[in-house]
Amino acid sequence: MNKLILVLIAAILTSTNVSIAQTPAAPEKNDPEAKKVLDKIRKKYDAYKTVEASFTLAIEVPGEQKEVQKGTIAQEDKKFRLDMSDQIIVSDGTTTWAYQKKSNEVQVNNADPSDVNGFLTPKDLLSRYQKGDFLYTITDKTTEGGKLLTQIEFKPKAKNSEYSKLRVAIDEKAGTIQSIKAFAKDGSRYTFLIMQLTPNKAIAASQFTFDTSQFKGVRVEDLRM
Numbered sequence: 219m220n221k222l223i224l225v226l227i228a229a230i231l232t233s234t235n236v237s238i239a240q241t242p243a244a245p246e247k248n249d250p251e252a253k254k255v256l257d258k259i260r261k262k263y264d265a266y267k268t269v270e271a272s273f274t275l276a277i278e279v280p281g282e283q284k285e286v287q288k289g290t291i292a293q294e295d296k297k298f299r300l301d302m303s304d305q306i307i308v309s310d311g312t313t314t315w316a317y318q319k320k321s322n323e324v325q326v327n328n329a330d331p332s333d334v335n336g337f338l339t340p341k342d343l344l345s346r347y348q349k350g351d352f353l354y355t356i357t358d359k360t361t362e363g364g365k366l367l368t369q370i371e372f373k374p375k376a377k378n379s380e381y382s383k384l385r386v387a388i389d390e391k392a393g394t395i396q397s398i399k400a401f402a403k404d405g406s407r408y409t410f411l412i413m414q415l416t417p418n419k420a421i422a423a424s425q426f427t428f429d430t431s432q433f434k435g436v437r438v439e440d441l442r443m
Contacts, residue, residue, distance in 0.1 A: 249355035252370050255388055256354070262393045268294040270416045275302075278407040292419075296329070297426040308428045313442070315428035323437040324428060351375055357385075365389050367396055379403075 270292045277285045289302035296311035306317040309329050317324040351374065358369040372384040382403050387396040400408045430436050 248353060249370075252354050252356045255356070255368055255370065255390060258390065258393055259388060259395060266417045268292070268417070268419055268421050270419050270421065272413040274411045274413065276407075276409040276411070278409075280405040292421050292425055294421055294426065299425045306428070308426060310426045313427075317428060317433070317436070321437070322433065322435060323439060324430065324433070326428075326438065326440045326442055328442050360387075362387075362396075365396070366391065 270290070272290045273288070275287045275289065277287065279285075287303055289300060291301070292299045296309070298307075298309050300307040304319055306315075306319070308315045308317075312329055314327045314329045315324050316327070353373040353375060354370055356368055357371045360367050360369065366389070367387045368390050370386050370388060372386065374381065374383075380402060381400045383401050385399045385401075387398075388394070389396045398410055402408070430438060
């Protein structure tokens with residue numbers, strides 16, 4: 219699930235959640251009007267040097283009770299740090315560490331921004347539509363909380379993607395992504411709510427590496443090739 223969590227986080231480092239209605243599947247060609255909206259959002263994200271945000275993540279798995287987790291994320295270019303109740307995921311852009319608190323174990327992997335399931339930064343996600351990795355279209359325009367929201371549905375072209383589609387609500391006036399919901403192929407759904415966003419905050423370089431000396435007795439599993 220870690221990769222799917224990264225997909226969501228990469229997409230929504232801004233604002234608050236809204237309810238997104240059921241909409242038709244994405245078409246077999248891209249919507250030029252949707253591209254105009256996405257270009258506007260990308261320009262805003264490109265202007266951020268760093269981003270720090272607190273969020274909640276709602277996880278809905280078929281046959282299980284809905285789970286809501288809280289967390290924080292800090293991001294600078296290809297580097298990021300995700301802190302949640304049960305895990306910490308850190309990347310310096312070259313190496314990624316995934317630490318499981320319950321088992322006191324950290325897995326070390328090579329960072330792979332080309333992975334179809336792991337868009338590690340907002341800039342990465344927003345560049346994917348330019349590269350043709352998605353089919354996307356505007357599916358609706360609604361007003362929520364006095365804001366006019368444009369809803370865009372993304373369909374990954376990659377057959378091995380872990381998710382079938384993403385639904386994103388965008389506040390065009392503010393130039394921000396308002397909410398995102400990801401639909402996994404196993405029927406699970408993941409929805410983020412950003413509680414607070416702080417762009418261009420100074421973040422220490424140490425936040426983007428995993429110091430094993432800070433975790434007594436941690437087991438290290440190095441999976442780098």
